Amino acid sequence: MLRNSKNRYGLVTKLLHWLIALGIIGLIGLGWWMVGLSYYDSWYNRGLELHRELGMLVLGLACVYLLWKVVSPSPPVQSELLSWEKMAAHVAHFLLILAMFAIPVSGYMISTSAGAGFSFFGLFQVPAVTAISNEMRDLAIDFHYYVAYGLIAVILAHAGGALKHQFIDKHGTLKRMLWG
Numbered sequence: 024m025l026r027n028s029k030n031r032y033g034l035v036t037k038l039l040h041w042l043i044a045l046g047i048i049g050l051i052g053l054g055w056w057m058v059g060l061s062y063y064d065s066w067y068n069r070g071l072e073l074h075r076e077l078g079m080l081v082l083g084l085a086c087v088y089l090l091w092k093v094v095s096p097s098p099p100v101q102s103e104l105l106s107w108e109k110m111a112a113h114v115a116h117f118l119l120i121l122a123m124f125a126i127p128v129s130g131y132m133i134s135t136s137a138g139a140g141f142s143f144f145g146l147f148q149v150p151a152v153t154a155i156s157n158e159m160r161d162l163a164i165d166f167h168y169y170v171a172y173g174l175i176a177v178i179l180a181h182a183g184g185a186l187k188h189q190f191i192d193k194h195g196t197l198k199r200m201l202w203g
């Protein structure tokens with residue numbers, strides 16, 4: 024089943040969810056690792072290039088995810104949840120979706136701040152929309168940093184909730200996003 028139904032996630036949402044989740048978690052790890060490299064490390068430039076390219080890929084997937092959410096709306100949060108848990112799940116989903124866009128867009132602003140684009144896996148150039156001032160660039164760097172590391176707390180709460188409702192409360196929550 025490709026589309027979401029009243030009480031199940033469809034294949035498209037499941038695939039997009041796990042690709043984006045893997046991409047974001049991988050990019051946080053890659054970002055943390057690459058900033059610790061010395062200028063003479065062979066991965067110094069390639070690490071940053073890969074981070075930019077995968078970041079643009081996640082942005083593309085996030086756009087498809089949001090469009091698909093309009094075409095095929097998600098099932099409601101499970102009725103077994105307490106009302107504060109439903110509210111917490113909605114807030115976490117909202118923050119996760121916001122971050123899927125906010126982190127790559129700020130990364131794009133940093134990468135194109137001088138008004139030049141960059142290559143996407145050697146296939147084409149990602150164009151720069153406009154050059155930005157040094158102050159704007161510094162703001163985008165801080166935003167990218169704090170939102171990316173702040174997101175770890177949201178991911179842990181989100182994954183923790185999914186695991187608790189699957190294995191402790193036995194609501195089958197994780198199964199709904201896997202094969203259920």
Ligand code: HEM
Binds near residue numbers: 045097098112186
């Ligand atoms: C960066 C990482 C992640 C992001 C951005 C993310 C994002 C989201 C979003 C936006 C939703 C709402 C889906 C919708 O209704 O359209 C969702 C649902 C879900 N996520 Fe994640 N997620 C991430 C990681 C994880 C992890 C690590 C787990 C499990 C350990 C997980 C398990 C689930 C489950 C089970 C649901 C369905 C909840 C329900 O049935 O109400 N997610 N996720």
